Amino acid sequence: MVLKDPYNRTVTNLRISLTSRCNLRCIYCHAEGEVNPKEQMSAEDIAELMRVGVQFGIKNIKFTGGEPLLRRDLLDIIRSVPPGVESSMTTNGTLLAAKAAALKEAGLARVNVSLDTLRPERYKAITGKDCLADVLAGIDAAIEVGLTPVKLNMVLLEGINEDELDDFMAFVRGKRDLILQVIELMEFNECKFHGDVDSVEQELDERATRIVTRRMHHRKKYCLDGAEVEVVRPLHNTEFCAFCNRLRVTSDGKLKPCLLRSDNLVDIRGKHGKELEDAFREAVSRREPFFA
Numbered sequence: 217m218v219l220k221d222p223y224n225r226t227v228t229n230l231r232i233s234l235t236s237r238c239n240l241r242c243i244y245c246h247a248e249g250e251v252n253p254k255e256q257m258s259a260e261d262i263a264e265l266m267r268v269g270v271q272f273g274i275k276n277i278k279f280t281g282g283e284p285l286l287r288r289d290l291l292d293i294i295r296s297v298p299p300g301v302e303s304s305m306t307t308n309g310t311l312l313a314a315k316a317a318a319l320k321e322a323g324l325a326r327v328n329v330s331l332d333t334l335r336p337e338r339y340k341a342i343t344g345k346d347c348l349a350d351v352l353a354g355i356d357a358a359i360e361v362g363l364t365p366v367k368l369n370m371v372l373l374e375g376i377n378e379d380e381l382d383d384f385m386a387f388v389r390g391k392r393d394l395i396l397q398v399i400e401l402m403e404f405n406e407c408k409f410h411g412d413v414d415s416v417e418q419e420l421d422e423r424a425t426r427i428v429t430r431r432m433h434h435r436k437k438y439c440l441d442g443a444e445v446e447v448v449r450p451l452h453n454t455e456f457c458a459f460c461n462r463l464r465v466t467s468d469g470k471l472k473p474c475l476l477r478s479d480n481l482v483d484i485r486g487k488h489g490k491e492l493e494d495a496f497r498e499a500v501s502r503r504e505p506f507f508a
């Protein structure tokens with residue numbers, strides 16, 4: 217049975233934050249909208265939630281964080297993804313190289329890697345750590361073992377990396393396993409680095425040889441000179457919200473109907489069986505497009 221919210225949006229995508237911890241300190245981090253959680257869902261609770269989700273029509277599961285690779289039981293969690301469901305993970309990539317093969321073997325389909333710059337000194341300025349080489353090794357390893365397509369998540373930051381768009385396109389050009397995602401910064405805490413995604417879209421509109429509209433969020437995917445570029449522009453974008461099919465789960469066990477709201481969460485801590493199913497239905501019924 218596939219659940220629909222009151223705005224006729226089906227929910228097929230479950231995004232589970234596995235931890236709020238991270239080994240980086242990005243200047244713009246929104247921590248998936250979580251505010252200092254103290255608890256963490258157990259692997260067993262996550263497995264049960266995924267089974268309930270599948271009962272209600274979930275087809276894709278995304279593991280996020282913080283940094284999901286910091287969870288010691290990550291492989292167990294991936295192994296418990298129900299059959300027939302595609303699982304993927306968004307990671308900062310710093311710890312990926314050594315773990316890519318095991319992730320693939322456990323059943324993970326693909327990864328998205330956060331990478332805002334290809335220049336070591338900028339990487340350190342943005343994330344607080346001088347470890348760009350580790351991330352690049354992680355991307356190579358992910359491609360090598362087939363965690364593909366690997367999407368590079370580049371958050372557009374004014375005055376910091378807007379001049380690197382062509383470098384990023386050159387980086388993904390001709391590599392069928394690599395997709396560039398240019399992401400609009402979401403300002404949770406007054407952040408002054410909001411890059412101009414509209415101009416990027418305009419430029420891509422002019423240069424692209426093919427433009428595809430994805431079902432999810434109606435995101436645009438541009439093909440140009442052998443490079444594939446997707447633009448993620450959520451702010452004040454009513455179409456993005458109208459085609460949102462995602463339900464989030466915070467690392468401490470709350471269903472979160474919208475990334476940008478924290479006032480309508482459904483607590484699932486200690487809930488099992490019928491109670492958990494009811495909570496799932498309740499969370500879907502609380503979903504509203506943020507920008508309407």
Ligand SMILES: Nc1nc2c(ncn2[C@@H]2O[C@H](COP(=O)(O)OP(=O)(O)OP(=O)(O)O)[C@@H](O)[C@H]2O)c(=O)[nH]1
Nearest residue numbers: 280304306328367369397399402448450460462475
């Ligand atoms: N407002 C909003 N932003 C989102 C949503 N989903 C993803 N984003 C933004 O998109 C960025 C990239 O998301 P990822 O976790 O890498 O995954 P994705 O690109 O959305 O999903 P896939 O294409 O399935 O890999 C996130 O950091 C958010 O900034 C959403 O539902 N609402």
Ligand code: SF4
Nearest residue numbers: 238240242245282308
């Ligand atoms: S890698 Fe992601 S979770 Fe970690 S600090 Fe950066 S933005 Fe936040």
Ligand code: SF4
Nearest residue numbers: 457460474475505506
């Ligand atoms: S802002 Fe909320 S409703 Fe809009 S796309 Fe993001 S999660 Fe969905």
